[in-house]
Amino acid sequence: MPKVARLHAILWGVFSMGGFIAAFLLPVLIYLVGIAYPLGLWPVANADPTSAILNHHHLGTLFLFVTVAGSLYHGIFRFQSTLTEIGLAPAKRALEAIGYLIIVVGILAVAYYLLLLNPNVLSLP
Amino acid sequence: MSKQKPFPEYRRKLGPGWWLSNGHFTQYMIREWTSFFVAVFSLIYIYELSLFATGAKDSALALMRNPGIIAFNVLALLFTLYHAFTWFYLIGKVQPIRMGKTTSKPWQALLVNIVLLLIIFYAVIQILVLR
Amino acid sequence: MSQDVATIRVTRYRPEKDGKPYFQDYKVPYRKDMVVLDALNYIKANLDGTLTYRWSCRMGVCGSCGANVDGVPKLTCASFLHEFKGRTIKVEPLSHFPVIKDLVVNMDDFMHKLVEIKPWIIREKESPPEEGEYRQSAEELERYDQFSSCINCMLCYSACPVYGLNEKFLGPAATAIAYRYIEDSRDQGKAVRFPIVHELEGVWECTLVGECSVVCPKGVDPMLAIQKTKILGATNALKSLVMPRGGK
Numbered sequence: 001m002p003k004v005a006r007l008h009a010i011l012w013g014v015f016s017m018g019g020f021i022a023a024f025l026l027p028v029l030i031y032l033v034g035i036a037y038p039l040g041l042w043p044v045a046n047a048d049p050t051s052a053i054l055n056h057h058h059l060g061t062l063f064l065f066v067t068v069a070g071s072l073y074h075g076i077f078r079f080q081s082t083l084t085e086i087g088l089a090p091a092k093r094a095l096e097a098i099g100y101l102i103i104v105v106g107i108l109a110v111a112y113y114l115l116l117l118n119p120n121v122l123s124l125p
Numbered sequence: 126m127s128k129q130k131p132f133p134e135y136r137r138k139l140g141p142g143w144w145l146s147n148g149h150f151t152q153y154m155i156r157e158w159t160s161f162f163v164a165v166f167s168l169i170y171i172y173e174l175s176l177f178a179t180g181a182k183d184s185a186l187a188l189m190r191n192p193g194i195i196a197f198n199v200l201a202l203l204f205t206l207y208h209a210f211t212w213f214y215l216i217g218k219v220q221p222i223r224m225g226k227t228t229s230k231p232w233q234a235l236l237v238n239i240v241l242l243l244i245i246f247y248a249v250i251q252i253l254v255l256r
Numbered sequence: 257m258s259q260d261v262a263t264i265r266v267t268r269y270r271p272e273k274d275g276k277p278y279f280q281d282y283k284v285p286y287r288k289d290m291v292v293l294d295a296l297n298y299i300k301a302n303l304d305g306t307l308t309y310r311w312s313c314r315m316g317v318c319g320s321c322g323a324n325v326d327g328v329p330k331l332t333c334a335s336f337l338h339e340f341k342g343r344t345i346k347v348e349p350l351s352h353f354p355v356i357k358d359l360v361v362n363m364d365d366f367m368h369k370l371v372e373i374k375p376w377i378i379r380e381k382e383s384p385p386e387e388g389e390y391r392q393s394a395e396e397l398e399r400y401d402q403f404s405s406c407i408n409c410m411l412c413y414s415a416c417p418v419y420g421l422n423e424k425f426l427g428p429a430a431t432a433i434a435y436r437y438i439e440d441s442r443d444q445g446k447a448v449r450f451p452i453v454h455e456l457e458g459v460w461e462c463t464l465v466g467e468c469s470v471v472c473p474k475g476v477d478p479m480l481a482i483q484k485t486k487i488l489g490a491t492n493a494l495k496s497l498v499m500p501r502g503g504k
Binding site: 002003004005006007008009010012013016081082084085089 | 372417418421422450451452454455456458460463486489490491492493494496497
Binding site: 019020022023024025026027028029030031032033034035037038039043044048049050051052053054056059060063064068071072074075076077078079081082085086087102106109110112113114116117 | 141143144154157158160161162163164165166167168170171173174175177178179182185186189190194195197198199201202205206208209212213238241242245246249250252253254255256
């Protein structure tokens with residue numbers, strides 16, 4: 001009896017949003033913390049980019065959370081959908097479970113560390 | 126027609142190297158594997174944040190200066206940009222916009238979104254780093 | 257007087273004799289306006305009457321003559337010999353389907369899926385003829401028109417690696433045809449069709465490889481239909497979360 005896969009539909013919708021996040025927000029984050037800072041390229045002055053971003057308590061924390069959580073979700077979801085295509089179909093359920101676990105732990109972790117770094121971010125400005 | 130199948134049908138299996146046989150398929154696989162770099166960079170950066178948050182800022186910065194990590198980050202940026210461009214093109218294909226008599230083409234969506242990406246790139250740097 | 261000759265390398269498989277398929281070469285006269293189907297008909301008429309293949313209209317509208325020509329799913333009646341490099345052309349049965357004999361594949365899986373999505377207008381209540389016709393504007397027609405061009409030739413299933421790896425996948429054509437009815441303003445069958453297209457092996461298996469739309473001989477663009485159906489599925493699921501009782 002065919003049944004609408006409601007949960008999967010929502011998970012796909014979130015993946016789709018994650019795709020936009022990874023496309024528009026991730027490049028600048030990779031560039032800033034991964035390339036500009038270690039190689040001393042523009043716009044890195046003295047402070048490392050993460051500290052500079054976190055100095056903007058609300059906007060910076062929001063930017064980091066959305067970018068990291070969205071990209072992590074998108075990346076893992078998309079990789080999961082290629083499992084059959086790269087010949088890993090038998091291990092698919094196990095690998096998917098691991099993938100979702102990484103997503104949940106990762107998103108909780110980034111929220112936790114950002115809250116440690118900016119404890120008053122949840123209070124209204 | 127009889128339900129019996131006295132003679133065997135020949136079934137062909139698709140091997141795991143199917144994506145090497147066709148240029149479109151190979152491009153597709155590369156496009157999907159951008160997800161690996163997107164996910165792994167996110168995980169590395171979460172680790173970074175954990176070092177910042179637990180007072181090990183120097184370790185965090187040393188990690189980012191590690192040459193292997195820098196090399197990975199360059200690849201990650203290239204693959205993320207490839208994801209972005211192919212994503213913009215796909216969005217252009219599946220959500221054409223009507224502009225009067227004509228409908229938008231995928232390459233137009235690609236161009237417009239690249240411009241948007243550059244604006245966001247610059248805006249994030251201006252607002253969150255330089256200020 | 258030398259005549260230009262092409263070699264057609266055809267898959268032969270006779271289940272009562274052969275354990276495995278093999279290639280057989282036939283030399284056919286090469287004329288510039290010949291299509292692969294012409295070559296197959298020449299072989300059957302003059303060289304080997306046992307060669308077995310499907311064809312009908314020979315003009316690209318019936319969808320019967322699908323085959324893998326030089327590795328690409330094509331209609332043999334729409335593949336000119338001069339399109340191919342060199343004078344040897346490989347003709348194999350449509351990929352991802354079991355082979356019954358020579359170039360004839362078992363279409364049962366697709367036929368089953370086609371019936372499953374109910375390719376007809378579903379009305380809650382049929383209006384009597386006295387009430388007149390169901391009116392539809394040009395804009396309403398345009399929303400599904402291109403998807404109604406499907407000739408059920410199954411080239412898209414042969415092009416789709418997801419279907420090749422997982423036979424349970426609903427597939428491009430079935431989804432495109434389902435979408436054609438979902439978007440038809442006269443149709444009231446969403447409740448019947450959504451569970452089929454939105455089940456796990458429905459559109460969610462699709463990873464946007466896009467080869468289906470590349471090989472489609474009628475410009476149906478099943479990838480677009482699948483993507484739009486995914487968006488419908490996601491928005492419906494979200495709506496049902498937010499408004500559990502209301503909405504459809």
